[in-house]
Amino acid sequence: MCKSLIVAGTIAIVAFACNQKSNPDLATNEPAKEVYQLLGYESEIAYGEHLVVVGGCDDCHSPKVMTDAGPEPDMSMRLSGHHADFGYAEVDRKMMQSKGYVTTNAHFTAWVGPWGVSFAGNLTSDATGIGNWTEDNFKRALREGKFKGLENGRTILPPMPWQQLRHYSDYEISAIFAYLKSTNPIKNVVPPPLPPQE
Numbered sequence: 001m002c003k004s005l006i007v008a009g010t011i012a013i014v015a016f017a018c019n020q021k022s023n024p025d026l027a028t029n030e031p032a033k034e035v036y037q038l039l040g041y042e043s044e045i046a047y048g049e050h051l052v053v054v055g056g057c058d059d060c061h062s063p064k065v066m067t068d069a070g071p072e073p074d075m076s077m078r079l080s081g082h083h084a085d086f087g088y089a090e091v092d093r094k095m096m097q098s099k100g101y102v103t104t105n106a107h108f109t110a111w112v113g114p115w116g117v118s119f120a121g122n123l124t125s126d127a128t129g130i131g132n133w134t135e136d137n138f139k140r141a142l143r144e145g146k147f148k149g150l151e152n153g154r155t156i157l158p159p160m161p162w163q164q165l166r167h168y169s170d171y172e173i174s175a176i177f178a179y180l181k182s183t184n185p186i187k188n189v190v191p192p193p194l195p196p197q198e
């Protein structure tokens with residue numbers, strides 16, 4: 001009886017000590033830290049912006065300015081997607097399709113390939129972007145490749161790499177969405193894609 005009490009007591013102390021070690025907030029009584037804080041970001045939005053930068057979203061979704069070092073995102077139009085007046089490569093699409101060639105414009109926003117022509121979406125907080133989207137819409141767009149994140153939306157076309165971006169964790173998707181919702185709203189209706197040429 002006494003022996004089993006000692007064993008139980010030891011287990012309780014060890015469990016308490018381990019818990020203390022993995023959760024220092026118990027000692028300080030401060031609220032548990034968010035993942036973004038543990039990673040050194042001051043807000044969820046700042047962490048979301050970091051994920052957008054390293055995720056390469058600007059490469060296709062931000063118009064470019066030409067610099068000596070090559071094309072750079074135009075920060076005044078950041079993430080506003082393809083603008084209709086940029087145009088797209090008016091090449092022989094039948095030839096492109098038969099050869100499997102792909103080409104783009106100087107902004108990397110309009111893509112001609114075997115799937116037709118696709119135009120990078122407006123990801124800013126404007127209503128013509130993701131302004132009216134819910135986080136569920138955003139998650140469905142990235143995870144299931146559904147246009148506008150709608151259940152019955154068409155499949156998002158190349159070269160949007162949703163098959164890779166779907167591996168973002170729920171936490172990361174929430175942070176990216178929080179950042180996109182905080183962006184400067186840029187009004188820009190992106191043209192619909194063009195089908196492959198018959």
Ligand code: HEC
Pocket residue numbers: 051052055056057058059060061109111118119120121122123138141142146147148149155156157158159160161165176193
């Ligand atoms: C290689 C180019 C490329 C990269 C990189 C890229 N995208 Fe895209 N994205 C596109 C294109 C092109 C479309 C439009 C496809 C279509 O119309 O079906 C698109 C569409 C989308 C859509 C759907 C828009 C809508 O209106 O339904 C979302 C959301 C999106 N991208 C988010 C992102 C995010 C977030 C990143 C970075 C983590 C990213 N994209 C990186 C090219 C890209």
